[in-house]
Amino acid sequence: MKTFTALAANILVGFSILAGTLSTNALANEYTEGKVTVDHPWSRPTPPGVPMGVGYMAITNGGGSDITLTSAATPRAENVSIHESTMKDGNMSMRPLKEGLAIPAGKTVELKPHSYHLMLEKLKGPLKEGESIPLTLTFEGAADMDVELSVEPLDGSMQKKDNGMDHSGH
Ligand SMILES: [Cu+2]
Numbered sequence: 103m104k105t106f107t108a109l110a111a112n113i114l115v116g117f118s119i120l121a122g123t124l125s126t127n128a129l130a131n132e133y134t135e136g137k138v139t140v141d142h143p144w145s146r147p148t149p150p151g152v153p154m155g156v157g158y159m160a161i162t163n164g165g166g167s168d169i170t171l172t173s174a175a176t177p178r179a180e181n182v183s184i185h186e187s188t189m190k191d192g193n194m195s196m197r198p199l200k201e202g203l204a205i206p207a208g209k210t211v212e213l214k215p216h217s218y219h220l221m222l223e224k225l226k227g228p229l230k231e232g233e234s235i236p237l238t239l240t241f242e243g244a245a246d247m248d249v250e251l252s253v254e255p256l257d258g259s260m261q262k263k264d265n266g267m268d269h270s271g272h
Pocket residue numbers: 185186196219220221
């Protein structure tokens with residue numbers, strides 16, 4: 103009986119460790135297709151009536167030749183553009199990257215606030231906190247990838263709350 107109890111306890115511990123691992127992975131939501139890894143694709147909630155949303159992620163090219171993110175698409179918006187935000191004369195402005203976004207061999211390029219980003223244009227409805235937005239990334243030099251943007255709160259509080267001490271490296 104003792105053995106049985108110990109075994110049950112072990113199983114319970116095992117389950118909670120597994121659950122912890124799963125939730126960490128869900129939060130980190132990393133996608134890999136061949137030599138390309140997309141880490142933590144995320145977006146922000148949009149207020150009703152605002153026609154544009156954003157898409158951020160880190161794209162790693164683990165291959166030996168350069169690739170280019172040439173376009174992206176989501177059923178939630180009529181168009182997705184690849185943009186770069188830059189400071190010009192003290193003002194933040196953005197421009198579309200008509201040639202796409204190059205990810206050199208062996209490098210990671212981050213799409214993040216005030217830098218490269220995806221612009222979800224003509225949204226069909228607001229993006230809501232907690233949603234997952236399907237997104238297809240098209241590359242030159244690599245296969246297309248389907249990922250999901252997790253819509254995270256503006257202040258990042260959900261991430262802090264769910265990301266306990268043990269996930270601080272994320
Ligand atoms: Cu933009």
